[in-house]
Amino acid sequence: xxxxxxxxxxxxxxxxxxxxxxxxxxxxxxxxxxxxxxxxxxxxxxxxxxxxxxxxxxxxxxxxxxxxxxxxxxxxxxxxxxxxxxxxxxxxxxxxxxxxxxxxxxxxxxxxxxxxxxxxxxxxxxxxxxxxxxxxxxxxxxxxxxxxxxxxxxxxxxxxxxxxxxxxxxxxxxxxxxxxxxxxxxxxxxxxxxxxxxxxxxxxxxxxxxxxxxxxxxxxxxxxxxxxxxxxxxxxxxxxxxxxxxxxxxxxxxxxxxxxxxxxxxxxxxxxxxxxxxxxxxxxxxxxxxxxxxxxxxxxxxxxxxxxxxxxxxxxxxxxxxxxxxxxxxxxxxxxxxxxxxxxxxxxxxxxxxxxxxxxxxxxxxxxxxxxxxxxxxxxxxxxxxxxxxxxxxxxxxxxxxxxxxxxxxxxxxxxxxxxxxxxxxxxxxxxxxxxxxxxxxxxxxxxxxxxxxxxxxxxxxxxxxxxxxxxxxxxxxxxxxxxxxxxxxxxxxxxxxxxxxx
Amino acid sequence: xxxxxxxxxxxxxxxxxxxxxxxxxxxxxxxxxxxxxxxxxxxxxxxxxxxxxxxxxxxxxxxxxxxxxxxxxxxxxxxxxxxxxxxxxxxxxxxxxxxxxxxxxxxxxxxxxxxxxxxxxxxxxxxxxxxxxxxxxxxxxxxxxxxxxxxxxxxxxxxxxxxxxxxxxxxxxxxxxxxxxxxxxxxxxxxxxxxxxxxxxxxxxxxxxxxxxxxxxxxxxxxxxxxxxxxxxxxxxxxxxxxxxxxxxxxxxxxxxxxxxxxxxxxxxxxxxxxxxxxxxxxxxxxxxxxxxxxxxxxxxxxxxxxxxxxxxxxxxxxxxxxx
Numbered sequence: 052x053x054x055x056x057x058x059x060x061x062x063x064x065x066x067x068x069x070x071x072x073x074x075x076x077x078x079x080x081x082x083x084x085x086x087x088x089x090x091x092x093x094x095x096x097x098x099x100x101x102x103x104x105x106x107x108x109x110x111x112x113x114x115x116x117x118x119x120x121x122x123x124x125x126x127x128x129x130x131x132x133x134x135x136x137x138x139x140x141x142x143x144x145x146x147x148x149x150x151x152x153x154x155x156x157x158x159x160x161x162x163x164x165x166x167x168x169x170x171x172x173x174x175x176x177x178x179x180x181x182x183x184x185x186x187x188x189x190x191x192x193x194x195x196x197x198x199x200x201x202x203x204x205x206x207x208x209x210x211x212x213x214x215x216x217x218x219x220x221x222x223x224x225x226x227x228x229x230x231x232x233x234x235x236x237x238x239x240x241x242x243x244x245x246x247x248x249x250x251x252x253x254x255x256x257x258x259x260x261x262x263x264x265x266x267x268x269x270x271x272x273x274x275x276x277x278x279x280x281x282x283x284x285x286x287x288x289x290x291x292x293x294x295x296x297x298x299x300x301x302x303x304x305x306x307x308x309x310x311x312x313x314x315x316x317x318x319x320x321x322x323x324x325x326x327x328x329x330x331x332x333x334x335x336x337x338x339x340x341x342x343x344x345x346x347x348x349x350x351x352x353x354x355x356x357x358x359x360x361x362x363x364x365x366x367x368x369x370x371x372x373x374x375x376x377x378x379x380x381x382x383x384x385x386x387x388x389x390x391x392x393x394x395x396x397x398x399x400x401x402x403x404x405x406x407x408x409x410x411x412x413x414x415x416x417x418x419x420x421x422x423x424x425x426x427x428x429x430x431x432x433x434x435x436x437x438x439x440x441x442x443x444x445x446x447x448x449x450x451x452x453x454x455x456x457x458x459x460x461x462x463x464x465x466x467x468x469x470x471x472x473x474x475x476x477x478x479x480x481x482x483x484x485x486x487x488x489x490x491x492x493x494x495x496x497x498x499x500x501x502x503x504x505x506x507x508x509x510x511x512x513x514x515x516x517x518x519x520x521x522x523x524x525x526x527x528x529x530x531x532x533x534x535x536x537x538x539x540x541x542x543x544x545x546x547x548x549x550x551x552x553x554x
Numbered sequence: 555x556x557x558x559x560x561x562x563x564x565x566x567x568x569x570x571x572x573x574x575x576x577x578x579x580x581x582x583x584x585x586x587x588x589x590x591x592x593x594x595x596x597x598x599x600x601x602x603x604x605x606x607x608x609x610x611x612x613x614x615x616x617x618x619x620x621x622x623x624x625x626x627x628x629x630x631x632x633x634x635x636x637x638x639x640x641x642x643x644x645x646x647x648x649x650x651x652x653x654x655x656x657x658x659x660x661x662x663x664x665x666x667x668x669x670x671x672x673x674x675x676x677x678x679x680x681x682x683x684x685x686x687x688x689x690x691x692x693x694x695x696x697x698x699x700x701x702x703x704x705x706x707x708x709x710x711x712x713x714x715x716x717x718x719x720x721x722x723x724x725x726x727x728x729x730x731x732x733x734x735x736x737x738x739x740x741x742x743x744x745x746x747x748x749x750x751x752x753x754x755x756x757x758x759x760x761x762x763x764x765x766x767x768x769x770x771x772x773x774x775x776x777x778x779x780x781x782x783x784x785x786x787x788x789x790x791x792x793x794x795x796x797x798x799x800x801x802x803x804x805x806x807x808x809x810x811x812x813x814x815x816x817x818x819x820x821x822x823x824x825x826x827x828x829x830x831x832x833x834x835x836x837x838x839x840x841x842x843x844x845x846x847x848x849x850x851x852x853x854x855x856x857x858x859x860x861x862x863x864x865x866x867x868x869x870x871x872x873x874x875x876x877x878x
Contacts, residue, residue, distance in 0.1 A: 356758075380761040394759045397752035399819050408749055409760045411742045419740045462760070 056119050058083045058247030059216040064113035066099055073099040075271045081216055081247035088250045088258045090291055091268035092481040097251055101218055105137035106130035117215060134215035138205050138222060144193045151176030151189035154207045179207045183237055199230035216247040223257060235261055253481045255284050267291050308332035311501035312470045317362030322348040323525040330501040337516030338505040340545045345525040346505045347389055350472045354386040355379040380409060385463035389474040395459035398448030402440050403429040405447050406462045432461035453484030474505045489515050509538060521545050576828055583839035590842055603834030604723035605782045607827060610808040611734050612778030614826045617809055619771040620751035620818025621668055621675035625682035626779045626805055630798030632690045633657045633783030638793045639699040646709040654780045660686060661776020669768030690795050700792030713789025723785045735823040752819025808833055811861050
């Protein structure tokens with residue numbers, strides 16, 4: 052049998068940026084009706100490759116073929132016209148417009164005098180949304196949609212053209228499990244209609260559920276392609292990071308120190324109620340719950356960003372008042388926030404200055420910031436956390452997600468806190484960096500920090516925590532020791548199901 | 555595919571475009587006018603640019619912190635009128651103290667509304683622009699003010715005098731620029747201004763008191779405007795009550811020409827100095843070449859648009875945005 056013609060094929064793609072060879076001779080193909088997963092650590096070149104495919108970057112060398120015809124794609128629009136569509140991780144919709152307008156944005160059907168033909172627009176958009184099993188109408192305003200439904204609008208947009216290849220970049224990053232199922236149905240449907248699909252994700256179980264083949268990038272080079280049915284997570288991981296990972300459960304075998312942080316009856320309006328817990332030094336306490344369960348709000352209260360309506364906070368047995376981040380820092384509390392780009396980093400600022408920002412007042416020689424003191428701190432945490440950057444002068448915005456996260460962690464470790472709160476430590480980070488950050492969190496606890504980890508990922512919570520606190524709708528439902536906690540009882544707890552009601 | 559040589563020219567433009575433009579202007583005017591490069595003329599240009607330059611230094615700090623200050627024009631009117639009027643009434647020393655204090659109060663109002671109340675800086679300072687003009691007119695009752703004893707007062711030192719053989723306005727302009735450059739580039743305060751301008755949320759999450767910091771940037775721009783009023787009042791020895799009208803735009807033009815991003819978080823005091831000098835040299839060069847003075851308005855605008863465009867184009871590697 053003749054081999055099918057690839058929907059999209061890349062040959063020897065080289066892309067360099069000043070000081071970096073982001074892609075070094077990468078070849079890759081996706082067949083029609085195939086889901087081809089693309090894997091690699093952050094910084095391995097996935098984003099660059101995708102942007103090259105979607106016409107956002109021009110390769111320095113190499114060729115791109117669509118159905119074996121060589122093409123040059125200078126803009127995303129041109130790429131779309133040729134049948135290559137990228138579904139972004141960060142959605143790019145006009146929030147104040149209807150779903151239909153977004154789907155046909157730029158090519159709205161018109162009547163005479165350039166007036167929009169609303170009837171046709173809504174009819175055509177409605178048809179596409181129906182095909183995607185969407186429960187909302189074409190006239191719904193995008194700002195009223197959930198993130199999952201917004202993603203559906205993006206996908207609907209892709210379907211307006213005769214797409215030959217659709218690239219999904221981390222599509223499930225903000226989806227619930229039920230929404231994921233719908234997305235996978237759509238992907239299978241696209242597949243059945245002969246579209247080639249490139250699927251990028253860090254979540255191994257998804258890749259094994261949905262993909263036919265897996266290609267791996269490391270350090271900008273192509274490392275090989277595996278047939279999904281014939282490989283294992285282990286093999287893929289090894290190809291990706293060049294070693295295997297230890298994802299074992301956390302065995303609580305250590306003696307903890309004194310209680311470093313104690314919270315009694317803390318409440319904050321409708322956000323959370325009557326929160327009582329403690330963290331000992333040397334211990335990792337995991338907070339698990341759905342988004343909106345009040346976990347982040349507790350962290351923000353401890354860091355002085357919210358004022359509690361009731362309750363007390365004690366540090367090493369002494370009651371403290373924390374009414375601003377300045378107070379929290381002075382009391383030895385550090386917070387690695389949920390969103391590194393919005394809350395954690397000044398993206399345009401260099402690596403060194405980001406790390407030293409909270410303590411720049413103390414790093415002075417006379418009235419001036421001491422270059423030497425700053426560099427010493429930067430180098431210490433660069434080495435300790437293995438942050439990969441060409442130099443301290445690099446703007447943080449140019450680093451990969453994993454390295455950005457390490458900069459935020461480094462910034463707060465450098466404050467030598469007593470209590471370290473880490474909110475979603477590995478969101479949007481690849482498995483290799485994830486494991487590194489998990490190990491780091493445990494190491495930190497072992498060296499005497501009291502650590503709180505807030506996470507929506509169950510394996511993460513199970514892996515790093517000595518104790519797990521399950522939250523549902525602003526309340527602590529149950530506290531588990533590492534020995535007690537299982538996936539089942541954790542799921543029950545965070546769904547609001549009390550153990551006694553489940554037979 | 556981009557030609558790598560073009561790319562490196564783009565990089566050079568992106569980084570040093572303002573210096574290159576500066577050099578081109580100097581050479582261009584020197585070719586067309588033999589009076590242009592004389593020391594006397596150069597001194598005149600820098601002295602005349604000093605008022606806008608001193609103000610632009612303060613405004614650069616505000617802009618790096620992520621805000622705008624459009625009130626400096628009418629603040630200049632107010633402060634100049636005040637110091638000139640009080641000169642004969644309470645003596646130059648007290649007049650200067652009262653004027654600087656009053657100017658700082660105006661800056662504090664800006665700082666409170668933008669920094670503490672978190673109102674949009676464009677609206678606040680645009681409102682203050684007209685409010686302060688009104689205040690000035692109420693103070694003078696619409697009359698212009700002047701200093702009677704212009705020959706013997708030591709107040710003349712700021713606008714007309716020389717220190718160590720250098721015209722005082724030039725000394726104040728360049729001295730202040732150097733001082734502020736050091737503050738912004740090498741002190742914790744400067745670092746915090748860049749951080750707040752670059753990402754206010756992350757700055758708060760890093761334990762920076764954002765309100766207080768934004769407040770202080772407006773005090774700085776009010777203070778530099780007060781210094782500019784000293785130079786202006788002393789040079790003219792009198793003041794119309796709308797003398798600073800339009801200065802806010804020239805000041806902002808100098809800041810933008812210097813490459814400071816209006817989005818905040820980046821910028822450089824010394825480049826603002828060059829931006830202001832370019833404006834000054836364009837004005838002077840056009841006059842020497844025989845153009846009417848109002849030609850400068852047109853040319854200034856063209857230069858600013860070109861500067862901003864080249865800056866953006868060099869950053870994205872092409873002239874027009876790839877996203878249609």
